[in-house]
Amino acid sequence: MVVMLEIKDLTVEVEGKEILRDLNLNIERGEVHVLFGPNGCGKTTLLMTILGFPNYKVTRGSITFKGVDIINLPTNERVKLGMGMSFQHPPEIRGVKLGDMVNIAQGRKEEKIDEDLIALAKRLNISVDFLNRDVNLGFSGGEVKRSEILQLLAQSPDFIMFDEPDSGVDVENIELIGGIMSELLDRNKRPSKRKKAGLIITHSGSIMRYIKADRAHVMLEGRIACSGMPDEITKNIMENGFEKCVELCKRSEEVGAE
Ligand SMILES: Nc1ncnc2c1ncn2[C@@H]1O[C@H](COP(=O)(O)OP(=O)(O)OP(=O)(O)O)[C@@H](O)[C@H]1O
Numbered sequence: 001m002v003v004m005l006e007i008k009d010l011t012v013e014v015e016g017k018e019i020l021r022d023l024n025l026n027i028e029r030g031e032v033h034v035l036f037g038p039n040g041c042g043k044t045t046l047l048m049t050i051l052g053f054p055n056y057k058v059t060r061g062s063i064t065f066k067g068v069d070i071i072n073l074p075t076n077e078r079v080k081l082g083m084g085m086s087f088q089h090p091p092e093i094r095g096v097k098l099g100d101m102v103n104i105a106q107g108r109k110e111e112k113i114d115e116d117l118i119a120l121a122k123r124l125n126i127s128v129d130f131l132n133r134d135v136n137l138g139f140s141g142g143e144v145k146r147s148e149i150l151q152l153l154a155q156s157p158d159f160i161m162f163d164e165p166d167s168g169v170d171v172e173n174i175e176l177i178g179g180i181m182s183e184l185l186d187r188n189k190r191p192s193k194r195k196k197a198g199l200i201i202t203h204s205g206s207i208m209r210y211i212k213a214d215r216a217h218v219m220l221e222g223r224i225a226c227s228g229m230p231d232e233i234t235k236n237i238m239e240n241g242f243e244k245c246v247e248l249c250k251r252s253e254e255v256g257a258e
């Protein structure tokens, strides 16, 4: 097993406020992890920190990606190393068409919307008219999510973080998005052939019907409070809520250790 992402004792401040505390997380090549946690516990903060956004100040700990200490690398260098992300709330970009963004993500020289681009967009039910619109300007909630996944499909990074890819998405599009995520993360290949890795944040867990994860984590107050098998953790959260799930999780770990 090769470690793709290794986070040790990570502590992060945003605007002088400590949001993540002594967080530890390891993701190996070929693995998909899912991250649950209540609103405001720090899930998006973790992803923005991994991608290196300047507002997220690491005050302690380390992040190693593919064996490289990335703490001081700017976001573009991290992307070059093979990271990608679908954002919870991506910005509107006036004057830049979605088609241009997809061409850039794919590293293509073409500036036009050609047959290849149209075929790629079609996989996400995205039309030519839509490719000609400014990125995220007036997109519906579900359209934003599909446009994010389309850009990732063009970029095809080795490690992909998905921040609530299913929120606000209708049932049919969840299945569509889940299928593409599975493909992006090599889930359709045999375990020994899987080269990609991923980290998925979700509240509903419904996306997990279409993409199987290897491990699940529950975050509380800026820390990974417990980890386990995705099906068990999901069921536990749905039945008992986050805090009780963590309590039960810890109790069963203690019993196991005795
Ligand atoms: N720029 C900022 N200034 C002040 N506080 C911030 C800033 N950015 C994030 N925070 C705070 O950090 C905490 C964690 O936010 P984060 O977005 O990581 O939560 P989350 O777990 O992703 O929640 P959700 O499930 O609602 O998306 C919140 O209390 C939020 O208000």
Ligand SMILES: [Mg+2]
Residues within 6 Å of the ligand: 043, 044, 045, 088, 163
């Ligand atoms: Mg969030």
